[in-house]
Amino acid sequence: MSLDEKIARTQALLREIAAQHPDAVLANSFGAEDMVLTDLIARLGLSLGIFSLDTGRLPDATYTLMQQVKERYPAQPVTVYFPQTEATEAYVNLHGINGFYQSVELRKACCHIRKIEPLKRALAGKSAWLTGLRREQSPTRQDLGDREFDADHGLMKFNPLIDWSEKDVWDYIHQHEVPYNALHDQHYPSIGCAPCTRAITLGEDVRAGRWWWENPETKECGLHVKASPLKRPTV
Numbered sequence: 001m002s003l004d005e006k007i008a009r010t011q012a013l014l015r016e017i018a019a020q021h022p023d024a025v026l027a028n029s030f031g032a033e034d035m036v037l038t039d040l041i042a043r044l045g046l047s048l049g050i051f052s053l054d055t056g057r058l059p060d061a062t063y064t065l066m067q068q069v070k071e072r073y074p075a076q077p078v079t080v081y082f083p084q085t086e087a088t089e090a091y092v093n094l095h096g097i098n099g100f101y102q103s104v105e106l107r108k109a110c111c112h113i114r115k116i117e118p119l120k121r122a123l124a125g126k127s128a129w130l131t132g133l134r135r136e137q138s139p140t141r142q143d144l145g146d147r148e149f150d151a152d153h154g155l156m157k158f159n160p161l162i163d164w165s166e167k168d169v170w171d172y173i174h175q176h177e178v179p180y181n182a183l184h185d186q187h188y189p190s191i192g193c194a195p196c197t198r199a200i201t202l203g204e205d206v207r208a209g210r211w212w213w214e215n216p217e218t219k220e221c222g223l224h225v226k227a228s229p230l231k232r233p234t235v
């Protein structure tokens with residue numbers, strides 16, 4: 001399937017989501033995929049909301065892009081959610097500022113405070129959310145479809161770029177001059193918190209730079225892990 005065909009199919013899905021779930025929101029972590037979706041939503045003039053989670057540990061390049069997005073897409077404001085201060089302080093005082101390096105459990109606990117809890121607030125009262133997940137990104141994402149019922153949050157979840165390749169994403173970005181995170185040009189295909197992200201080398205998996213000290217099977221922060229059995233209803 002050509003990129004133009006994938007774009008047309010993604011646009012059709014975005015229009016469907018906007019029509020059936022007018023309160024739907026895009027989770028924008030300011031990665032390349034999320035920027036493609038932000039641009040498509042803006043070009044289509046859809047009223048879908050956009051939010052982002054500021055963990056307090058993001059790279060400077062991500063904050064630079066956040067400002068660029070605000071200026072480039074004034075009609076698509078990004079609502080930013082932060083972790084709760086008391087929970088963050090308690091974790092740091094007990095485990096240290098970088099305690100997440102000590103074990104998978106402590107890393108997931110940090111992700112829960114900085115990402116999972118703010119996500120629940122961002123999704124509260126919504127009927128659907130969108131992500132930039134792609135099937136080829138990770139072993140944990142091979143079975144994903146373009147839509148499913150997110151039982152953990154009680155709403156529909158859409159992955160409009162699920163079948164896009166990395167080349168598709170970057171061809172779109174370059175063709176439409178979409179702003180993107182400068183770290184991508186420094187061999188960071190996947191960007192999260194600064195202390196949990198590194199550049200990758202030639203031949204490594206695109207997610208190899210995320211939590212590189214862990215096994216591939218555990219490399220999710222919990223935002224997209226299916227902790228409960230999911231049903232796939234007709235939408």
